[in-house]
Amino acid sequence: MNVRATGAEVAGERTDGAADRAVAALVEKARAAQRVFENAGQEALDTAAAAAAWAIMEPQRNRRLADLSVRDTGLGNADDKFRKNYRKTLGLLRDLHGQKTTGVIARDDASGIVEIARAVGVVAAITPSTNPAATPVNKIVNSLKCGNAVIVAPSPKGYSSCALLIEFIHAQFVKAGLDPDLVQMLPAPISKAATAALMRQCDLVVATGSQANVRMAYASGTPAFGVGAGNVASIVTASANLRDAAQKILRSKTFDNATSCSSENSVVIEAAVYQPMLAELAACGGVLLDAAQKTRLQAAMWVNGKLSEHCTAKSAEVIARVAGLDEIAERHPAFLMVEESGAGSDYPFSGEKLAPVLTVYRAANFAAAADVVRDIYAYMGAGHSIGLHSSDAAQAVQLGVSLPVARVIVNQAHCLATGGNFDNGLPFSLSMGCGTWGRNNFSGNLGFRHYLNTTRVAYPIEERVPDPDDLLGDFFARFGR
Template identity: 55%
Template sequence: MTVASHTREDTDVAETISALLRRARTAQRTFETFSQERVDDVVAAVAWSIIEPARSRALAELAVRDTGLGNVEDKVTKNRRKTLGTLRDLTGAPSVGVIRELPELGITEYAKPMGVVAAVCPSTNPAATPANKTMMALKGGNAVILSPSPKGASTCALLVSYLHEQLDKVGAPRDLVQYIERPSKALTYELMDRADFVVVTGSQRNVKAAYSSGTPAIGVGLGNAPVIVDHDADLADAARKIRVSKTFDYATSCSSENSVHIHDDVYEDMLAALRAEGGYLLDAAETARLREVMWPDGRLSQRVTAQSPARIAELAGLDHPEARSASFFMVAEDGVGPGHPFSGEKLSVVLAVYRWRDLDAALDRIQDLLDFQGAGHSCGIHTADGSRARLVAERLRVARVLVNQAHCIGNGGSFDNGLGFTLTMGAGTWAGNSISENLSYRHFINTTRLARVIPPREPSEQDLFEGYFQRYGR
């Protein structure tokens, strides 16, 4: 590329993003005058644009066709469930004007928009993730520019067309939600540099770029969720939930179980329960063939990412009738790290299986596994003993510990747990992230605090240092 052509390309990138930002800022200035009721109508409009059954199915079919990832029925379920749950969380939540009064402190809190949000979205969820981020960002009075993956661009375009139709109904500017029509790294990075706020779900390269852009940002950590099966677990229930989660949308979720750690006393029984749910345990030769297919050059191949079990069996030459009809595959593992690639994130219907006797030792190995891949993200445990679950939460450096749940169903929020619905899950400083909770609309607002004079509450030194002086002297 010549210097002149390189300069033209840089100019084209800058002009493309400038045009998007110009329209977004104009729309956002109008939007920030909306009342809470009108803002909530806009959020509901976004939700309906993807939940409406015909649109949801069209988006799911297009996503599978153009990305080659996952399956239509589960994407339809995901589009509805994640959006409905997020709308539930947003309904009734204050985000315009006064959002909290603290009379005892003399404080009144006011919500203010951030401005224009750059939302980078992955190919694994090319409809649900942009819709989810858009709902949260608009709840805060912001405009959104979506940056889809190249494979997900067609799905994003269809989603935005549906969304604009709904925005027209509620009298909101269409330019509140725009997208990069021909996504590229250059355009995405330019948008990150110039937006007011960046939220990235997807590759760790994009997450690092967001945090390096100089723009306030939230990124997510790499998934690689381990789940523990304790000696007193309900094995049939645990196996069913692991199967449901492991196979959902062919494991496109970063929260899908990647390894199961089974207590020695119930190891064989749990394997039998997993087989009853459609799991197939590979022998040594089959494991070697699958490993070669999944990591042909030491890096995880996209050939198996979010593919059907039948396709994976075909690629790896798994000819046993039970393998050909399996719902997911199990690989016996006893190590962690680069020499044991099945211990890492697989983004496929492949589950590493470990056995353990001592919980402390098992947690040490699980922490090593998370340090290898999946730092800070999450862990699950199936147990009847609440103290064992608390020990896991105390010991592991993770943002979430799920108890007796299907991990990918509950980790990003569920109707039967207290986690907020999201498709963007922070993994804390363990993963180089700025948050360690599920993304919510609260991450998309600035807060002004009006502080009034209140009666003074100044303590004496004795009040604060009494315990210290008693223990250590003055």
């Protein structure tokens, strides 16, 4: 399959008019294919979703995608991307298995309501360079399961990985007799004008990646689901199993070189176990920098106020060398640690780093730890999630009712758990809504139901008019009529 456009479509950065015309041609093909597909029945939808999933899960194809992703984006770790591509897609298939997504999906005789699942049409899938294969396939599988066509707008760095993925999907479609126009992508070179045109012309936008893209999605005039900024913090309490907590933070902080928005950026430790926890983190390969080393690391990681591409999603050893900390690099650290006491723009380590660098805070007690996290999220990351390592289950609920978070992850490796895992009940997703705290219109993990319309048929039932006293009796008793 040749996914590259020719002629005027690739002649540099498109004008708005040219972008509109190029995208319109893709959307027209997608609509024609989707109109047939949405009426093909549940088996056809399930087959298409399975074909797209197997396109990335098959080991040889998965390895090519993982290697290409790291080679062309320079972000992350190929072995971890291989595992992510497989497990996230397998988990999604588990969530979709047996789900009805077309025709009548529910009947309630008592209410007289029949629910009918309907496709949304053509989905614009905006995807990031950090997961240039796993995120597109998640959106493609969800879209197909619900009878939609999908057009992917990859990041420029992730273009090659996405193109290869769609080539693999089309090969599976040929075997299954499916129309390749159901899954397309923007032609190279990827431009903001083309991405914006796609958002305007499609029926639904699902945007994951930079906050600029998310804001563009919400402003496109098309219904959109976008996600908030990551900047996860985890709390370690005095009742935690410190060794277990440290090992799970290690797994989360280092997986794919911390490309995930769900990787901890900060850990807040109760004072009673502060030094023992630092010792456990050191035993896991974490290296705590002194004040001078922290200053040099800060200068390397932020250039003119922006994260440096030389440190983003690189290994801790590479980052240490970029910062001129050769003595640290020679220790082959798994991750770097810096101590911090504040949050906000004057404390850049309190923000998202997309790197295996962990900011460490000391808190007097659990309530103080929650206050530290609240301050961090007031700066960045509100709505996403928080990790908790504790033997007191009630503390998780306390965080859930008091902090601006959509998920509380208890005694787990956060970046592996928050998007769904086989040992928790969250749905598998690579797009986590952050609610109104994160300026999002949803607070769950983006799943197949977000890719559906639902029509409700209302039949007449026996009239049931309540007595006002049954509903207002308590109010009347307390305050009178």
